[in-house]
Amino acid sequence: MSVAVELRHISKRFPGVLANKDVSMSVETGTVHALVGENGAGKSTVMKILYGMQRPDSGEILVNGRAVHFKNPNDAIDASIGMVHQHFMLADNFTVLENIILGSEPKKGVTIDFAAAREKIVAMAAQYGLEIDPDVLVEALGVGQRQRVEILKVLYRGARILIFDEPTAVLVPQEVDDLFNALEGLREQGMAIIFISHKLDEVLRVADDVTVVRQGSTVAEVKSKDVTARQLAELMVGSELPQPSTQGVTRRDLxxxxxxxxxxxxxxxxxxxxxxxxxxxxxxxxxxxxxxxxxxxxxxxxxxxxxxxxxxxxxxxxxxxxxxxxxxxxxxxxxxxxxxxxxxxxxxxxxxxxxxxxxxxxxxxxxxxxxxxxxxxxxxxxxxxxxxxxxxxxxxxxxxxxxxxxxxxxxxxxxxxxxxxxxxxxxxxxxxxxxxxxxxxxxxxxxxxxxxxxxxxxxxxxxxxxxxxxxxxxxxxxxxxxxxxxxxxxxxxxxxxxxxx
Amino acid sequence: MKSKSLKALQYAALLIFVLSIIRILTGASDLTSVGTASAALLLSVPIALAGLGGLFSERSGVVNIGLEGMMIMGAWAGGMIGSKHGPWIGLFAAVCFGSVGALLHAIATITFGVDHVVSGVAINIIAAGLVRYISTIFYKSGAWLGPSQSPDVTSIGTNGIPVLSGGTYFGWKSPDVLSVLAEKHWFFISDTAAVIRGLTGDLSYVTMIAMAMIPLSVFILWKTAFGLRLRSAGEAPIAAESLGVNVYAMKYAGVLISGGLAGLGGGFLAIVAANHYQENQVAGRGYIGLAALLFGNYRPGGILMGAGLFGFADALQLRDSASIHALILLIVLILLFLVVRDFRKGKALKAALTLAFASLSLWYFLAVDELPGQLVTMTPYITTLLVMAVASQRLRMPAADGIPYRRGGMQ
Structure with missing residues (x-):
């Protein structure tokens, strides 16, 4: 297996906040790599940098061993990186097909080649187990299906490195299972998958490797089979987990x-x-x-x-x-x-x-x-x-x-x-x-x-x-x-x- | 798609059929005459063009109240330049001037994030003031006869469908079968012939171009990559940006096309509908175009229907107020149709109310022989209002229409 993406010593400062400080991780092809951390620990910033939405102040990004400098998401897409956003980026009043091809439409003369697009989408959906009707409006779809559209969107653009930003946050358990099956399929196809989450049981279920960030820095990179959810949680917060408890009786007469x-x-x-x-x-x-x-x-x-x-x-x-x-x-x-x-x-x-x-x-x-x-x-x-x-x-x-x-x-x-x-x-x-x-x-x-x-x-x-x-x-x-x-x-x-x- | 146009044809036939009945009942022969149909078309074209202009702008996510001002710019340029350099160059100038107004709107709303309505209203006011100002200068210099009217523009040729509706082709004078049929006063057949003759005969070439814009807009917006991207800017600009679509460029394109079409509509008013520019020539048609856009639910076919409805009512009131009187009977029939529909759906109260209104209208129709003049002039507006009120429709405006957009909104 080869390394698909490597981040080396990434730092990023926003006015008033140090979002990332010396973040490093390396993701191999054919694996699911989880990035975990508390909210505000800097997970999202790392991914925005990797996806070209923001530029790092220092540090290096290597894709398939070559150093890259992304100015915008298009550069990242060209380097076969795709992002499945937590908040779906879909036009409700467009069909599934229109949402998927937008921005890279197949053409026949001056018109869009709808037939070719439909064929490609249906084939892709079958290959990765993401079946969907390309001609329905997105507004008619449930959350899980919308996520499929998002995944198909990045696959359609030829992504080999997929970033999932808290993908289970909006899903019901059944849909989570479907998503994980899809991830399994993608991994077998040799994709590198970065899975951002703070739900540790899910991380342990789906990921091969886990990188933990705390307060903007990477603090550990572990194999998921070697850790428990509790250990991960303690790595995330950097101390013993808080316990809900009260002491003594403070009850008054009133x-x-x-x-x-x-x-x-x-x-x-x-x-x-x-x-x-x-x-x-x-x-x-x-x-x-x-x-x-x-x-x-x-x-x-x-x-x-x-x-x-x-x-x-x-x-x-x-x-x-x-x-x-x-x-x-x-x-x-x-x-x-x-x-x-x-x-x-x-x-x-x-x-x-x-x-x-x-x-x-x-x-x-x-x-x-x-x-x-x-x-x-x-x-x-x-x-x-x-x-x-x-x-x-x-x-x-x-x-x-x-x-x-x-x-x-x-x-x-x-x-x-x-x-x-x-x-x-x-x-x-x-x-x-x-x-x-x-x-x-x-x-x-x-x-x-x-x-x-x-x-x-x-x-x-x-x-x-x-x-x-x-x-x-x-x-x-x-x-x-x-x-x-x-x-x-x-x-x-x-x-x-x-x-x- | 095929069945849709078939359905539209059926409805059109039904409408003509009902109008034929009313014509027989009331003797208002102008309801379905060649002249009415022809005038209706002439009056519909500028509204349809304004509506199409609004379509491109709003589909790209920019509300365009400034259509009125852009039409004024177009009409004025058509009169000013057309009277000097001929009608075709005048029309071209109309398109350009409309686009200049649109450019202003685009810079204000897209680049500087000004509220769309504020910018649009500003453009309407500026356009009206500016053309009056320059017209006055022309008048003082002696080039114009008055500060509110341009010199005459030579007219643009007309033509029809060969054999059916007359016209001239390479020196050959075509027969005019439909006109002959229309003269016969056969029930329904003559009516249909007259309407088709009115809509297809003696057409200005500009009218043909304008009508071609309807299917062309459908093609551009729904069949090309450009159209998909333009619509994505109005539906989900942040999603579009995340896929590499240049949202700003799409919005600029939408607004500029919008201004071009509105300008063409203005030029049509000055060059085809009249033969010179005159102050207040546009007279709110930009706004009515917007109404047609809403009526048509942001679709070209719907815009055409809305514009046609207004044009028809306007043509009737201009030509023959007796026909307006007969129009009340049409309203009664439509209301009765709604009563039956509502009653079947079990909405008894609504049906009863509509029935009461229908009875009232019928009583008015029988009691009054001729409508007061003011009411006649109001007809097109009242008709539009009524139809918009009763037509049960699910309006679906572009999701991000009117919302200021900033690049990098996703971060």
Whole structure:
């Protein structure tokens, strides 16, 4: 086997950030080489450099043993490098065929030779096991099929070195299996595949070699059969993995949140979305809500926040809040970490300091009387970024430019800064990397010690067990069990969630 | 594709059939006369050209409100240069001047990222002011008779389909079978003959060129690599860039072609539809072209239909207000058709509302003998509005239309 791509001592600096420092890796033909690291560790920058989207400040790139200098992606494509982007680069209103041939159309006279293109695509699809109808519009395709189109696009251009940027992030498990089968086929055809991911179990499943980057530098290159997921994770974060855990009892006497027979009826007369839920939550206590998704957890959150009508009664710090609006409840001191940060928690195309305002637009430091205090907001945004380790150039950075983990840390910082008496945390560490996960746990822990009451909803059972003082299991809208996390294993919790226990 | 054009032919035949019935019922003989069809075509051409111009621009992702201004530039150049150097050079100048306006729009929107609507409106205002300003200079120097009208342009020749609709070929005067048929006043047959005669006979060569632009646009946009790339710039510019398409070049091309077509439309107004440039000659046709573009769902065939509809209504109101009166009956029939359709689909409320409106229209038709003049003038606009309102359509604009694009957006 020969070396298809070699990176030697690549460094790249952006204004304010050192993205890559001395990155080296070498990828052999006929192998899948995984590049792993936390979000923000510099994986994407390495690949953008390899794909010609950015130029390194120093270092060398060798393709098939020859040094190359890419000015733009076209140069990389000419050197038979192809990139399957994480966010698909497809025109929805074009057919599969049009998307694939765009930019390198086969011609017959002045027209496009559609017949030849179709023939080539169908043959290629059959060869690599990526069957697809070339004449349907991309908008009609599911995510997995769109990814096929992306792969066919780069293969159509004759790529022999394929870069997959977090390809499984958007796929459901079945589609992941299909993708891995396709990767297997590509490897057998002698392609070199670079697989960027932070999902370690997947990496170990599919990759031959693994290169680990941490804080912009490569820290290890190992054979995947020689390591475990835990070892890889520790290489990624550079230390022992954080554990979700709390210490001692910080529970106070004050009942922060009290639900009394709360139900949400469906308009269609079907089963209640949530039915007859009652519990008390004390200050300094964390109650974990466990349940398979879609069993009423989201609706419960919406009821507490006032986003949905319900029957029964909810009181906060001793007084009923049923008649209060969402804004009023928020102002009383109910903080919220939403489960979908990009849709519910942030304005993606606005700078961070504007995002600081979101949900806090009636109080200091954002407002001074009736006037928006921009200066104070920016200062406070910078404070959140420093205190909660949000890695971004500054308060004027757009939210969309941050990695998921940093976005989430920003939201956690924003909500905790107000020191709410109650925090509703819905999947606070979903889709964030290990480092950010540890940081968020630490923040929740500290808030708990200060006496904050926390409703924690999560699909991560270890997180639930580790962080909660009490566990409520929801099934079909009702609380079916209350468990003591100290005496519960993830397996027991799992079977309680499915109603098996 | 084949079955599609067959369907279009069927619909056209059905329309003529309905119009024939109404003609018999009301005696409004102008509904399907040679003259109406011919005038409708003449009035449709500039709108179709503007719509096509909009098509190229918007397919490449640049909203072009400036079509109006580009048409004004074209009309003015057609009159000014055409009166001096002959009609063909005048037309060429019209295309060039339209493109100059488009170049301005392209530089502003593509290179400098100015909001497309702002730039377009600016061009409309600048164009109108600029041509008035220069016209005044010509007037003062004695070259023009007035500041709002250019000297006359010699006319461009016409021709028809040999045997069927007359015309002259190499000195041979062709017979005119369709006209003869149209004179017979046979139900439907004469109507069809008259409409075809009107659409194909005594055609200006410019009209022929303009009509050829429709299939040509389809060919360019959907059959060539250039067209695919141009459309990709309007659908997914970042994806296009990642595949090595020069998005800026595509957008410039789209906007410049747009201006050329709009300029041609303006030149047509000055040289073919009239025989000189006159102020306010364009009179909103750029905007109506945009409406035709939307009506036609960003497709050339649809644009032609939209332009034809407007042209037809406009021709009727110009020629014979009695026919407009008869047109109400057509509206009643269309509404009744919709009532049946909605009722079958189980939308009882909608059907009832439409029925009420149809009854109201019918009552108005019976109660009033002649429409007030103002209403007659409004007919083309009302018709366009009505059709756009009732035609159930799924508008699909290019996904990245109107969104400023920066190279390197993918990074």
């Amino acid at each position: 009942v922060a949140l009290s639900l009394n027979d709360v139900s949400i009826l469906t308009s269609t007369g079907g089963r209640d979305l949530i039915s007859h839920i009652s519990f008390n939550l004390h200050a300094g206590e964390v109650v974990g809500i466990a349940g398979v998704e879609g069993n009423g957890q989201a609706e419960l959150v919406e009821a507490i926040l006032g986003l949905r009508d319900y029957t029964g009664s909810i009181s906060f710090n001793g007084s009923a809040i049923d008649h209060l609006s969402v804004a009023h409840r928020h102002d009383l001191g109910i903080g919220f970490i939403p489960e979908d940060r990009q849709r519910q928690g942030l304005m993606m195309n606005s700078p961070l300091w504007e995002n600081r305002i979101l949900g806090h637009q009636r109080s200091k430091p954002v407002m001074r009387g009736f006037i928006l205090d921009k200066k104070a907001t920016i200062t406070d945004t910078a404070r959140i970024m420093a205190e909660f380790d949000v890695r971004a150039p500054g308060p004027h950075t757009l939210a969309t430019a941050l990695s998921g983990g940093n976005q989430q840390k920003f939201i956690v910082g924003r909500e905790i800064s107000k020191a709410p008496a109650l925090l509703v945390a819905s999947h606070p560490t979903r889709g964030v990397d290990v480092g950010a996960q540890g940081a968020i746990w630490e923040e929740l822990r500290r808030a708990r010690e200060k006496g904050m009451a926390i409703v924690l909803i999560s699909a991560d059972l270890e997180e639930l067990i580790g962080m909660s003082d009490r566990l409520l299991v929801m099934l079909r809208g009702a609380v079916t069990a209350e468990l003591d996390p100290a005496k519960t294993t993830p397996e027991q919790l799992g079977s309680a969630m499915t109603g098996a226990a």
